[in-house]
Amino acid sequence: MLLDIAEVSQRSGLAPSALRFYERKGLITPDGRNGLRRAYQAETLSRLTLITCARDAGFTLAEIAAFLRAGPSDTVLRERMAAKEREVSERVDQLTRLRDSLRHAAVCEHDPLVECPEFKQAIRRAR
Amino acid sequence: MLLDIAEVSQRSGLAPSALRFYERKGLITPDGRNGLRRAYQAETLSRLTLITCARDAGFTLAEIAAFLRAGPSDTVLRERMAAKEREVSERVDQLTRLRDSLRHAAVCEHDPLVECPEFKQAIRRAR
């Protein structure tokens, strides 16, 4: 039971052009063809979920492709995951501090906001 | 006491080309010129700190320019800050979930990792 590109597009929320683009980048492969038309395995959908998730996480498509190509027992893969985990952690901390600055900014009374000492300090912390 | 572009570049960590680029985008303005050379107020440095911080936070340069142009008592500004705060919060949550997935991935024993049920589930949660 293979899916055509329109169906994969609809279910994954990715444009057909994006799917072809991902194929060029080595992220996905159609299982076969009906004439010229790509036919995808259902499994491709979960692969795409993984891809969009990783992409949203700030992985580049090239990084994701490398992950997906990585063989089993790949210690390099694990190491890269761990490295990315550290990166993401740092980003979370940074964004959390920034969120706090914004939260304060939205309610503070200083006028120009840029002069608010709390805001200024928050910005410095958020760096 | 005005600073020239090399000094601002060095202290801000931004390339001169980036400073000129920001000028074209309306983010900064030199206070004057020495001949052709830009002369910046010291204040520009804190403005740049604010800019890089906001940029790191995921604001586009266009958004930042709009913020900086916003007048005092600007309720629109506050509203945009609040909106961005919500955006950033969401992103923090999402990245936090992702970080947890990666954290697990780095230590889990499944081989291909993609088959790990915990990982799969974490991905679904992270969406």
Place this chain on the structure above:
DNA sequence: CCTTGACTTGAACCGCGCTTCAAGTCGCAG
């Protein structure tokens, strides 16, 4: 005066992640 070297400009180029377009090829309905 002439060189040196840091600046100036506008325009071109880059990588990323796609989208859009023109031109061509299918399968199916009538």
Place this chain on the structure above:
DNA sequence: CTGCGACTTGAAGCGCGGTTCAAGTCAAGG
């Protein structure tokens, strides 16, 4: 057989955030 419409391709284009380049200008020092 003849459309029609949904797919195919490669190439070009786009928005973002810059960098790089060639050509020009200027101030200071020898």
